[in-house]
Amino acid sequence: MGKNLTKRSEDYSKWYNELVMKAELAENSAVRGCMVIKPYGYAIWEKMQAQLDKMFKETGHENAYFPLFIPKSYLSKEADHIEGFAKECAVVTHYRLKNAEDGSGVVVDPDAKLEEELIVRPTSETIIWDTYRKWVQSYRDLPILVNQWANVVRWELRTRMFLRTAEFLWQEGHTAHETKEEAIAEAEQMMNVYADFAENFMGVPVIKGVKTDSERFAGALETYCIEALMQDGKALQAGTSHFLGQNFAKAFDVKFANKEGKQDYVWATSWGVSTRLMGALIMTHSDDNGLVLPPKLAPIQVVIVPIYKGEEQLDAISERVEPLVKELRAKGISVKFDNRDTHKPGWKFNEYELKGVPVRLAIGMRDMENNTFEVARRDTLSKEVVAADLVVDKIETLLEEIQENVFNKALEYRESHITKVDTFEEFKELLESKGGFLSAHWDGTAETEDKIKELTKATIRCIPLDAEKESGKCIYSGKPSNQRVLFAKAY
């Protein structure tokens, strides 16, 4: 159909980049590693935001906003945190430009050097915990359940649109609690909220688990995560929720008077998902014809394309279509009637396929006579002719079916790509031939984890929460292990 999209089987990575561009989701900007999120891509992100925001509020969270800049010294206050983030940040050193003396443009004004450099936030734990110190005196001030929608910057060397960019958009929840138990429950709750969102809105099946010591967030005691599997057999971390213990409270001296009147440090969590989810969404469902979107996140759920010759026919079709558009909109379904005269129906079919619109209606003179519509679904590319008086019901059913189908298809792929392996030879062989998650025993040491990564590029994606206890031997060291963990190559 002339989309000129590289096939996934040929070059998955190239297919992804082309799709992001051609479906007008995003493009690279002139600023190294920073992308422009185009209106169609941003519309999907807005739908994600709206749903997540609703779920955060339903679980008692409020939004707030903290500064973009973090004083350099703050980053050093939590020892692990600085190790994890210092290597990749944008540093503001000056606050003024001036005209170059030779008239060649503008230069940094050396007189406007900051006393202390400011870091563009890579994440906001430090500035937020510095603020919470002022908010918390007693247990009555707890819990603090705050979320922030923001941009963050991490200076990545190798970037890919949505998956890894120097600047990205995300939300970061930062909560403060009286007890360890409450903080752990919060971190687990938010992992569950993320899993619910990924599966029931994005249609992306995920595995819940915890990270190993080496993969844990810098400053956390436990990192809960949801891991998804892309169509090329590589895993993608879709969201993380951290139990931070009292690390940040200690670093920023955030104490409270507990119910017994004693001073204690506050317990913390943080949790976030980012525009990376866009990458997960694209790579989980899309095909060689373009994007496939789950109806719940599709900016346009139904597109109607008229097939006509001349204005008279278009007028007749429009008259038939307009009440349908109204009826669908009244049901909360987003519909586009593409009556542009500048493009042919074939071009439009192609365009909406590329953009992943879940349901496409076409109506020509034959349909006008028979009082029918041709109804096509994007996920299966199948078509059928539906009587006009049944078409609204049909669309409603289809949107539900497509939502379910994209999830089930992804789940089936994921399930068939979790493979138990018991030897390192088999591990290496399967990682290359089949990919996906390899469920294997591991001796629990960072040394083995590092060695396996070095030899195969596979990392431990998570220790699944639902893993059965099972005695076994580490695939690499042969040392005893009591449960399997999931390895994979990952984005």
Add this chain to the structure above:
Amino acid sequence: MGKNLTKRSEDYSKWYNELVMKAELAENSAVRGCMVIKPYGYAIWEKMQAQLDKMFKETGHENAYFPLFIPKSYLSKEADHIEGFAKECAVVTHYRLKNAEDGSGVVVDPDAKLEEELIVRPTSETIIWDTYRKWVQSYRDLPILVNQWANVVRWELRTRMFLRTAEFLWQEGHTAHETKEEAIAEAEQMMNVYADFAENFMGVPVIKGVKTDSERFAGALETYCIEALMQDGKALQAGTSHFLGQNFAKAFDVKFANKEGKQDYVWATSWGVSTRLMGALIMTHSDDNGLVLPPKLAPIQVVIVPIYKGEEQLDAISERVEPLVKELRAKGISVKFDNRDTHKPGWKFNEYELKGVPVRLAIGMRDMENNTFEVARRDTLSKEVVAADLVVDKIETLLEEIQENVFNKALEYRESHITKVDTFEEFKELLESKGGFLSAHWDGTAETEDKIKELTKATIRCIPLDAEKESGKCIYSGKPSNQRVLFAKAY
């Protein structure tokens, strides 16, 4: 009532700062000039955003996202633009920190110096027009109607929460058009959208006008604005919409093939409002008891406070209140039933007055017996007893009345503070004694404008769009003038 709020008549500026803090809207952060927007303040901003976003979409705009960073050389491409913004920007010069050799913390890694410095966006015309070059080839690609919700940074020396902060949140619309007429119509349309929002949602009356040459946006041919008047007689620019001509298209070489097949430069607009609107909202309506919020932007529209002794009474009241809460919520009214046992009713009354909740219901045992509620409105501080079966209607009416009343009150103040003056002596005298807008003749020169500013601190807020043509003499120079303009001291 123990709010310890400075009176407006004593020190308006102190009153404002205290109110922002005590009503938990925002606070200063550890980063110079950057504020923390607290959950209650952010909830108001979210309501503003939601309404504005709806209005932008209704007028055909889509959201997108562009990079936070702007290469230094981009700022120089439009000559006026760089003059206006270069003096106040955060400059990123390095992309890495490293551990200090003496173990004292982290330092900037001198090896990680950027080849070209990056500016944290003070506004995004340059990076966006650099992007539009790739989006536009022919008239078929126009118009581009894009908006961005983002944070921006301008290095201000003297900052005040919401009114002037180094980092602030805003939206910036950037549109591209085929013709001059279309671009001007767009700029005017967005000024009207802002005025509609200010008056009908914020309850803030505004004057529409255009800026003089010296007050115009750096790079614009015309700046449309809406100007509001605060209770202390100072004006506040609440929103601007710029007709940019072909300046940015020329600077970034954005051409298109027009309908005649000829290459032409694209016509541009940009328009924005920011968290500064929060300042306008606070200063327009609030009083010595605290915040007064228009119902359409109040995070909590109705609060219900039970007056009781012991659990049994609270249970009885709760049983009466809960169906009411449900009924109000079903009508889309946001209600809080504050049944906390940790605070007394008097404390709660005080708190919600401070936070500007439009309607407060109280219910005690007497009301239980009489089947009534005490209903208080925040704007007038008046109270009345209302029969339970009439209370929902009463609340609905009250919310409308309060919305109208706060606007009318502000309008009345504004109208009584536009004074025609014809001599410079009178001008100076009234500016100090009464304040507000002074409607006066001006000779149209920047010299006179500067001189008046130097002598009085008053600036020309705008040339009102609805100003009558009238022959007169400039209050300062005595030279001829054909219409009055509005002067004021301003935030």
